[in-house]
């Protein structure tokens with residue numbers, strides 16, 4: 001799954017290349033790509049044609065383009081993009097040959113570059129959500145992401161204390177904080193010197209603050225080099241991959257020396273995936289033998 005930095009890279013591309021333009025024609029070549037548009041592909045295309053793209057918005061890993069309908073002044077509906085595992089939004093010249101997995105093609109009234117949705121594994125898709133310009137209703141349950149200026153650190157800390165789960169599990173919970181996946185969770189925990197199994201109910205405000213700062217730092221660093229690409233599927237709208245995979249400190253580095261203390265990075269199974277951490281820098285929570293519960297920690 002692309003995480004926040006990879007999706008933000010795409011959002012910035014859409015902002016540069018697509019915002020302000022009016023959709024001329026919509027071609028759906030693979031109906032599965034618009035399956036979330038329940039009224040069907042024809043309605044999907046009809047709704048989009050003549051609409052002007054007002055902005056490029058993101059919450060966590062989700063993108064949407066608020067649309068101004070023909071004759072209207074304010075945006076009302078929104079074109080949502082779910083990138084899924086392998087979805088790409090590419091800005092291409094009209095004469096560029098069709099990609100093998102091209103599913104949706106949008107052309108614009110200015111006759112310039114097209115917007116193409118290409119998706120190898122077809123988990124992603126596009127849909128128009130009525131009245132979704134400000135915040136699509138299907139995204140209302142998704143928490144603000146840590147780069148959102150309105151993200152509230154103190155409220156997040158209170159929610160962590162209440163939830164009392166493992167800190168890595170909390171970082172992946174899109175209802176608490178959005179946009180963080182396995183890669184950036186491991187990186188932020190490594191930077192914070194926190195083990196992912198630490199109980200959130202015991203975190204101090206200072207630890208939460210450090211964790212959020214680490215999340216923001218790692219995402220900002222990743223954004224600066226275009227995100228993290230492992231299999232060339234996460235690309236910007238010009239089809240270019242990011243370079244952050246070279247700068248990872250924990251993720252994917254099993255048995256390699258920790259960049260801080262040289263101890264070998266360890267990998268453990270976690271939620272059907274892997275967690276990577278430094279066993280020296282990131283001490284596991286102490287278990288009290290009697291209760292099998294994490295022992296109280298100093299605040």
Ligand SMILES: [Zn+2]
Pocket residue numbers: 258259260261262263278279280281282
């Ligand atoms: Zn270390």
